Amino acid sequence: MRVVFAGTPEPAVPSLRRLIESPRHEVVAVVTRPDTVAGRGRKVVRSAVGQLAGEHGIEVLTPASPRDPEFMARLTELAPACCPVVAYGALLPQPVLDIPEHGWVNLHFSLLPAWRGAAPVQAAIAAGDEITGATTFRLEAGLDTGPVYGVVTETIRPSDTAGDLLGRLADSGAGLLESTLDGLEDGLLTAVPQSADGVSYAPKVTVESARITWTHPAHVVDRRIRAVTPAPGAWTMIGELRVKVGPVTVTDEILEPGEIEIRKNGVLVGTATTAVKLGQVQPPGKKAMIAADWARGARLDPKVRAQ
Template identity: 40%
Template structure:
């Protein structure tokens, strides 16, 4: 099968690699976001997907707007039975969706219809979901609203971070895509419509989302810390400096103080009173400093009860 692959970030790379290395299909082109200027030098850098495609000698296109009429005509000239979309970052027009014989298949990092949208991995952790997974979906004009083709689930242990779950799910996407393509070719997949009433929306992450509200429960804050690790990260303030919290746990000690105050200090950590329970802080990063265990941070900073 001739396939056009549309994707941009690191998450899409293992899926494209699986598609290339399967040897069963021909990736006739890769479409990704335009190169971006980085740092003070302004040097243009390629997207992770573009780098992989060029390593394998695949033609790469970087349109500002994939829906632009002139680029749609470019797509029409590329041999294509199927378009695969993985975290591409642009919305496809109906004209493009209807172009290939087998339509457009999206690899999405959630169990749809739960967590439609931009950041499903992080929100599944923040919400305390018991499971998540990968869905392959027949795309339509809506936002992650197309018919479900195949899914693969994993149980969540309550220890995952946004980064670790990102890695786990990205490895699952490629094999599920290959299985989906084979099923479509053989006519063995029956698309299943999504139940819109069960849908949730995974809004885009922002830095402001990481500001910790200690009036919330320790359980909620601990999930926020894990979900936003490694970006944008959860944070509070130590004096006038931002203090990122990279790791924490819910203490089994009963609440004893005012919300937002340090109420328990030991050699390895300190505990902050929340709206419900104490949050024990295990790893931090003070503004301008490196990440470190809380024990190391306390050696250079005086942390006493009621000091925050």
């Protein structure tokens, strides 16, 4: 099948690689977000999807907006039978959705209709879900509302960060996306409308929403920290310092919410239930380090609290 792949970040790379290597499908171009300027050297950086496409000599389209007439014209010229999409990062207007015969097939990292939106993996971990997965569905104008082609499931492990879980889903989802395209080409798949029950939403995670609320129970603090690791990263204020906090361990110790207790074997912070033991912390302008090592060097005021 002749396809144009749309995607931007690293989690989309396994799907693109799978389709490039597929004997049944031909990736004639990719659509990705425009290059960005990043790092201290302010270098122009191409997206992970754009980099992989470039390595294979595949045409890379980077429209500022999918509504760009030149982009729409080029997509029409390419005449894809289907456009698989994984975390592209922009809403597609109906005229663009209508171009390929089999439409745009999106790989979404949740079991729809649960966790529609930008951050399904983070939402599933924060909510304490035990099972999640990936879904292929046909894109339509609504937010992740299109009919479903297939799913794969994945167990959420007690220590999973968003990065861990997303990595596994990106790999298993790549196989699901390829098999979905196979089924469409063979005429064996029929999309099934999503259920009206069990709908939930996962808005984009912001830096502000990644701030730790120490008045929450310990298990909630643990989940929310893992849900925003590695990006944007959980953080808290300790005195006047804004400190990033990595995954924690729930203990049986009792401290007041935000109370900090420094011990030889670690640093405890109180929550609404039991304290948690900090793993790694990252103070401003420094690399992440073991919490106990940081606390010894920071010489914290005994009265200071995390907030």
